[in-house]
Amino acid sequence: MNTALRRAKALILSTPVGAAGLAIVLLYALVALFAPALAPHPPIKAFADSVLAAPDAQFWFGTDGNGMDVFSRILYGARYAFGISIPVLAIGMVCGVPIGLIAGYRGGWVDELALRLMDVLRVFPSIVLALAIVAATGQTLANVVIVIAILDIAVFVRVVRAEVLTLRASGMVDAAINAGNPTWRILLVHLLPNSLRGALAQMPIRMAWAVRVSATLAFIGVGVQVPEPEWGAMIREGSEYVISGEWWVALLPGTALVILVIALSMLGDGLSDLLDPRRAGRAR
Amino acid sequence: MSLLEIDNLHVHFLSRDRLGEPRRARALNGVTFSLDRGEIIGLVGETGAGKSLTAQSVMGMLRPPAHRIAGTITFDGRDLATLPDAEMNAMRGSRIGMVVQSPMTSLDPTARIGAQLVRIQQAHGKIPRQQAEERAIAMLREVGIPDAPRRFAAWPHELSGGMAQRVLIAMALINDPVLLIADEPTTGLDVTVQAQILELLKREMTARGLATLLITHDLGIVAQYCDRVAAMFAGTIVEEGSVADVFAAPRHPYTARLIASAPDRVDLSSRAQFAGAPPDLTALPEGCVYRDRCPRAQSACAIPPPKADFGNGHAAFCHFPEPA
Amino acid sequence: MAVLRLLIRRLFFALPILFGILLLTFLLVRLSGNDPAGVLAGPTATGEDVIRITKQLQLDKPVWQQFIAYVNTLAHGDLGRSWLSDKPVVRELLIRLPATLEMVIGGGILGALIAIPLGLRAALRVNGILDHSSRILSLIGFGAPTIFLGLLLIYVFFYLFGWAPPPMGRLDLLTTAPPTITGSYLIDALLTGNWEAARSAAARLVLPCVCVATVYAAPLIAQTRAVAMDVLASDYARYARACGLPPRDIRRMVWRNTAVPVITYGATELVALFGAAAVLELIFSWGGVSQFGLMAILKGDFAVVQGFTLLMSLIAMAIFAVADIVVMSLDPRARK
Numbered sequence: 001m002n003t004a005l006r007r008a009k010a011l012i013l014s015t016p017v018g019a020a021g022l023a024i025v026l027l028y029a030l031v032a033l034f035a036p037a038l039a040p041h042p043p044i045k046a047f048a049d050s051v052l053a054a055p056d057a058q059f060w061f062g063t064d065g066n067g068m069d070v071f072s073r074i075l076y077g078a079r080y081a082f083g084i085s086i087p088v089l090a091i092g093m094v095c096g097v098p099i100g101l102i103a104g105y106r107g108g109w110v111d112e113l114a115l116r117l118m119d120v121l122r123v124f125p126s127i128v129l130a131l132a133i134v135a136a137t138g139q140t141l142a143n144v145v146i147v148i149a150i151l152d153i154a155v156f157v158r159v160v161r162a163e164v165l166t167l168r169a170s171g172m173v174d175a176a177i178n179a180g181n182p183t184w185r186i187l188l189v190h191l192l193p194n195s196l197r198g199a200l201a202q203m204p205i206r207m208a209w210a211v212r213v214s215a216t217l218a219f220i221g222v223g224v225q226v227p228e229p230e231w232g233a234m235i236r237e238g239s240e241y242v243i244s245g246e247w248w249v250a251l252l253p254g255t256a257l258v259i260l261v262i263a264l265s266m267l268g269d270g271l272s273d274l275l276d277p278r279r280a281g282r283a284r
Numbered sequence: 285m286s287l288l289e290i291d292n293l294h295v296h297f298l299s300r301d302r303l304g305e306p307r308r309a310r311a312l313n314g315v316t317f318s319l320d321r322g323e324i325i326g327l328v329g330e331t332g333a334g335k336s337l338t339a340q341s342v343m344g345m346l347r348p349p350a351h352r353i354a355g356t357i358t359f360d361g362r363d364l365a366t367l368p369d370a371e372m373n374a375m376r377g378s379r380i381g382m383v384v385q386s387p388m389t390s391l392d393p394t395a396r397i398g399a400q401l402v403r404i405q406q407a408h409g410k411i412p413r414q415q416a417e418e419r420a421i422a423m424l425r426e427v428g429i430p431d432a433p434r435r436f437a438a439w440p441h442e443l444s445g446g447m448a449q450r451v452l453i454a455m456a457l458i459n460d461p462v463l464l465i466a467d468e469p470t471t472g473l474d475v476t477v478q479a480q481i482l483e484l485l486k487r488e489m490t491a492r493g494l495a496t497l498l499i500t501h502d503l504g505i506v507a508q509y510c511d512r513v514a515a516m517f518a519g520t521i522v523e524e525g526s527v528a529d530v531f532a533a534p535r536h537p538y539t540a541r542l543i544a545s546a547p548d549r550v551d552l553s554s555r556a557q558f559a560g561a562p563p564d565l566t567a568l569p570e571g572c573v574y575r576d577r578c579p580r581a582q583s584a585c586a587i588p589p590p591k592a593d594f595g596n597g598h599a600a601f602c603h604f605p606e607p608a
Numbered sequence: 609m610a611v612l613r614l615l616i617r618r619l620f621f622a623l624p625i626l627f628g629i630l631l632l633t634f635l636l637v638r639l640s641g642n643d644p645a646g647v648l649a650g651p652t653a654t655g656e657d658v659i660r661i662t663k664q665l666q667l668d669k670p671v672w673q674q675f676i677a678y679v680n681t682l683a684h685g686d687l688g689r690s691w692l693s694d695k696p697v698v699r700e701l702l703i704r705l706p707a708t709l710e711m712v713i714g715g716g717i718l719g720a721l722i723a724i725p726l727g728l729r730a731a732l733r734v735n736g737i738l739d740h741s742s743r744i745l746s747l748i749g750f751g752a753p754t755i756f757l758g759l760l761l762i763y764v765f766f767y768l769f770g771w772a773p774p775p776m777g778r779l780d781l782l783t784t785a786p787p788t789i790t791g792s793y794l795i796d797a798l799l800t801g802n803w804e805a806a807r808s809a810a811a812r813l814v815l816p817c818v819c820v821a822t823v824y825a826a827p828l829i830a831q832t833r834a835v836a837m838d839v840l841a842s843d844y845a846r847y848a849r850a851c852g853l854p855p856r857d858i859r860r861m862v863w864r865n866t867a868v869p870v871i872t873y874g875a876t877e878l879v880a881l882f883g884a885a886a887v888l889e890l891i892f893s894w895g896g897v898s899q900f901g902l903m904a905i906l907k908g909d910f911a912v913v914q915g916f917t918l919l920m921s922l923i924a925m926a927i928f929a930v931a932d933i934v935v936m937s938l939d940p941r942a943r944k
Contacts, residue, residue: 265750384843
């Protein structure tokens with residue numbers, strides 16, 4: 001127990017930024033889980049006599065244009081953030097990692113095709129592409145998840161492929177081939193664990209990106225619609241009040257969003273510090 | 285007084301491991317040797333023995349996590365270890381020239397060869413541009429680069445490995461240094477090119493009366509080109525002496541084993557684990573560092589070995605030196 | 609010469625990519641199950657109206673025939689007419705392009721001017737004050753989505769301090785627009801010596817450009833720092849120190865070698881800015897082409913959507929081509 005504690009302390013000390021990020025992300029996760037217990041009001045209950053009320057004792061973060069409690073809605077919004085970004089991440093990795101492995105290992109036309117597809121994604125502002133697809137395929141939450149995930153697949157393909165190429169160049173793979181290992185064994189035993197490290201370090205960053213993009217889509221009015229307690233939709237609802245001074249309606253959910261995104265990227269920073277062998281064991 | 289005197293140099297790598305515990309790798313443990321003007325000393329040893337680190341210490345280029353813990357480096361009567369940064373910088377590339385391995389990646393890829401040769405001259409003295417360019421071309425010619433005026437305008441990526449190494453030699457020599465440090469100057473080059481580069485170095489060293497510290501893991505190179513040899517193991521010099529003496533009768537068990545295993549050509553790089561695992565610098569044995577791998581080790585080896593002097597500058601640090 | 613070869617090669621690779629994008633958007637639009645004729649005809653239309661429009665747009669033919677017809681008109685430089693306004697798509701797009709370019713390029717230049725020197729300095733002094741503050745800046749810039757950043761700036765600088773003009777368009781209400789030369793109000797006003805319009809246009813540009821700059825600078829700082837640190841750890845940087853080159857020469861060398869990958873990366877991020885611009889234009893009622901395209905997507909004006917995706921791809925390719933030319937001028941290895 002004592003050693004475990006010391007290990008944890010050392011881990012935190014070795015990447016305090018990452019540890020702080022992790023703490024905040026965990027806090028958000030708890031909020032998402034226990035939102036019904038934590039929220040002082042139901043998220044879509046309109047208090048007709050207190051529309052656009054400034055933050056006070058009853059409504060800690062004020063109310064929005066419909067008289068709904070901003071604080072409660074922000075708490076519930078965490079559910080959307082995780083509810084969208086976790087499936088996005090799962091789809092992105094489950095599809096992206098094998099494609100990247102095979103593209104990097106096989107090379108040839110598989111690699112060429114993967115590269116060209118990524119080129120198409122590269123010449124395109126991803127948000128525009130996401131929008132076009134969602135608008136065309138129907139504005140459901142599931143479609144938003146799938147579209148963001150498709151963009152994520154490309155990222156994981158690239159990361160894993162790059163790792164595989166460096167591993168190939170290091171001669172490790174050739175040695176494994178010469179030792180008579182079957183292809184599946186090389187892919188699963190030799191390449192997957194090593195290249196997964198790069199993908200793993202990317203996870204929080206990709207999650208941050210998914211949270212951001214889904215909020216932006218909701219802000220535009222795609223996917224989640226306005227009365228739902230989603231941060232992007234809340235910012236959209238509140239944007240018209242910013243110029244007249246009712247800042248809390250848009251800026252408080254915005255702050256909740258920004259803090260989560262920053263915490264996730266801090267976690268990503270810390271994770272890549274820990275997982276990157278080139279950066280490990282550095283003097284500090 | 286010798287040109288370069290390194291006395292009891294200790295360099296440690298200080299870092300923390302993943303659990304935050306301090307780690308100390310004792311990379312150099314009392315390196316001591318000297319080098320006279322016009323003399324070529326070969327520093328041999330396996331990878332990780334501390335050869336390059338010794339060179340870096342002389343150049344004043346230790347970067348954290350490497351720290352000089354103790355010892356002095358006296359060059360031309362001045363202690364380099366206590367020299368201010370600016371003065372040390374002025375010394376590098378002018379009084380002390382350096383040739384490194386991997387010449388292809390050691391030249392600035394975005395500057396032409398000539399520009400780099402001019403730049404190093406102007407860094408160490410006021411010299412009119414035209415004069416610097418003329419000297420650069422003359423220098424390229426001297427190191428055997430054909431068609432020097434045209435190569436003057438070449439980019440580094442247009443050079444072969446051998447050509448790039450000639451350019452590095454030109455860089456090292458252009459400001460007329462008195463000490464040359466050549467850190468594995470032929471590693472990675474073709475065998476025929478290796479010989480050409482070594483001949484070139486030898487010619488320049490002799491013609492200019494340069495003191496040279498030649499770092500290599502190729503004993504054949506030492507035998508052929510050096511006056512004296514110092515063998516390193518785990519950050520200590522275990523034996524030194526004239527090439528003739530040491531090769532004829534090595535006294536330290538490590539050196540003996542090196543030379544005995546292949547009389548004419550031992551390339552240590554191809555046998556990174558020559559006779560045992562490389563020593564763990566974070567947990568070196570007490571006393572003699574070679575103890576764990578030494579066939580002759582006895583309990584007395586737990587105390588630091590004395591210097592056994594065999595005359596004519598030939599010495600080994602061992603409790604039980606080989607008989608002559 | 610090498611530049612010309614590069615451009616030809618780029619064009620050669622660009623054509624299939626463009627074709628792919630065309631096909632992709634075309635299929636997406638046609639197979640989406642949306643009924644463009646219904647959209648066009650509007651809620652009050654009769655069934656006959658819908659049939660007439662369907663015929664007019666040739667929507668009754670097979671999809672592949674529609675695509676061939678579309679590519680054919682495209683080859684004649686015609687993107688068709690907007691389904692909503694019935695004006696030529698090309699004109700609708702080009703008339704709005706300068707507004708977006710003004711904002712994105714202005715903000716992009718500002719962002720690069722902040723990010724690159726900051727990233728370099730941070731790499732030269734790792735763990736210094738500048739390094740830490742640049743990391744924080746980078747985190748905030750990465751974390752703050754444009755929607756939040758834009759609204760925050762509007763609240764602080766328009767509502768609280770009253771320094772910024774209202775976030776409604778590119779010129780003050782009572783200011784007349786300068787004659788169109790480049791399409792950028794600021795540049796046109798300066799060219800014609802219309803100082804009042806110039807002042808007004810500049811004031812309106814500030815907040816959107818600051819947003820663009822922040823979004824652009826955040827990843828660019830991190831990238832510049834990472835590349836410069838790699839360069840500093842390279843063999844040639846080591847050797848340069850071993851040659852006793854003065855710090856000034858070393859800094860210049862680090863910069864030259866850092867510039868190449870940073871420019872390539874910066875081009876990719878610049879392309880992404882056109883997407884971020886759509887949201888910013890919405891917030892600032894900017895009326896640029898990104899906002900126009902966004903609205904076309906949301907309203908289902910697919911003639912415009914296709915023209916817009918094509919325009920965006922062309923802009924991206926132009927940016928990559930310019931980046932390549934700059935890289936070639938800096939890096940002899942790229943000239944082979």
